[in-house]
Amino acid sequence: MKLLLENWRRFLKEEDQKEYDYEAEVAKEKEELEQKHFGASANIGQMLYDIYQKEMAYLGSQGVAPDDIVDEHDDIFDVIQTKFNLLNSSNKISSNNLENSGRGSFRAVFSCDKDFVIKIDASIDGSGKDMNREDQQLGTNKKYGDIFPRVFKFDPEYKWIVAEKVTPIERVEGITKFFPNPLFRSDLMNSHLYLDGIKNAMDYKVSQMKGDKNAMQDLLVGFEYLRKADLTYDTYAPIDKYVDAVIKKFNKNPNFFKIVSAVFEHGIEIDDSIKQGNMGIGSDGRLVILDSSIADTLNKGRAAF
Numbered sequence: 001m002k003l004l005l006e007n008w009r010r011f012l013k014e015e016d017q018k019e020y021d022y023e024a025e026v027a028k029e030k031e032e033l034e035q036k037h038f039g040a041s042a043n044i045g046q047m048l049y050d051i052y053q054k055e056m057a058y059l060g061s062q063g064v065a066p067d068d069i070v071d072e073h074d075d076i077f078d079v080i081q082t083k084f085n086l087l088n089s090s091n092k093i094s095s096n097n098l099e100n101s102g103r104g105s106f107r108a109v110f111s112c113d114k115d116f117v118i119k120i121d122a123s124i125d126g127s128g129k130d131m132n133r134e135d136q137q138l139g140t141n142k143k144y145g146d147i148f149p150r151v152f153k154f155d156p157e158y159k160w161i162v163a164e165k166v167t168p169i170e171r172v173e174g175i176t177k178f179f180p181n182p183l184f185r186s187d188l189m190n191s192h193l194y195l196d197g198i199k200n201a202m203d204y205k206v207s208q209m210k211g212d213k214n215a216m217q218d219l220l221v222g223f224e225y226l227r228k229a230d231l232t233y234d235t236y237a238p239i240d241k242y243v244d245a246v247i248k249k250f251n252k253n254p255n256f257f258k259i260v261s262a263v264f265e266h267g268i269e270i271d272d273s274i275k276q277g278n279m280g281i282g283s284d285g286r287l288v289i290l291d292s293s294i295a296d297t298l299n300k301g302r303a304a305f
Helices: 002-017 022-061 066-072 075-091 127-139 192-210 213-228 239-250 254-266 295-304
Strands: 099-103 107-111 116-121 151-154 160-164 279-281 287-289
Touching: 022 075, 022 107, 022 116, 022 160, 075 107, 107 127, 116 127, 127 151, 127 160, 127 254, 192 213, 192 239, 192 254, 213 239
Parallel strands: none
Antiparallel strands: 099 107, 107 116, 116 160, 151 160, 279 287
């Protein structure tokens, strides 16, 4: 019994001398999880980007201009999908075949997992890399990152990113239901008129935050039009008082407040962002902006065409 007690005391003393590094353990666990879930996706992202660049180079050698490749050769992404699936069948990088999930003027999106997508730069001037970088910064921003897709892995040069898979909203009421306002007619919530009211309110609030009185005055005209189109129950109050009341109601909506904050801070284009196809539903049911649509980056990419 005496020996047992001595061994027990020695064991306790040895344990006291060990320092448990919580942060190191968390970092180790995170690294293991990331490697398990996103390691293959990182390899896939690089492969997709390399295949795309080779296809661009081939078409260029055939005399096709870069802007024509992006603008007219939609089948290039089907070629990428086919070539990747052939490589994957022999290398077994992923257990699933690649699916082409869509493309814009600057990026292509592929899915090889039910939870994640890979976005590659498919621009002629690097705008796609800029967008990937912006998505990564916004998707990890604690202030309002939950209104953007979460980004889990990315290339150091932003040639590709691995992001949360979001289900696009295809009908207008899929967006407007997240922005109820008692001053707008609920029976018109499934209309583009209601969506216009939301966007006008966002524009007005951002202009108010900037102190741009000229823009605010111009937007009052838009509100007057919406009021005459019977979007609102109140058609008699002075327009400035009415708009103040509308904004006050919207300010209580977390989605409205976060989007307006992101627009104000990063110069996001409201018209390009708040629309069907670019808004979606995350895996946890939250409202998400698929592409950040930062004005400076969009204008740079458009100018390249």
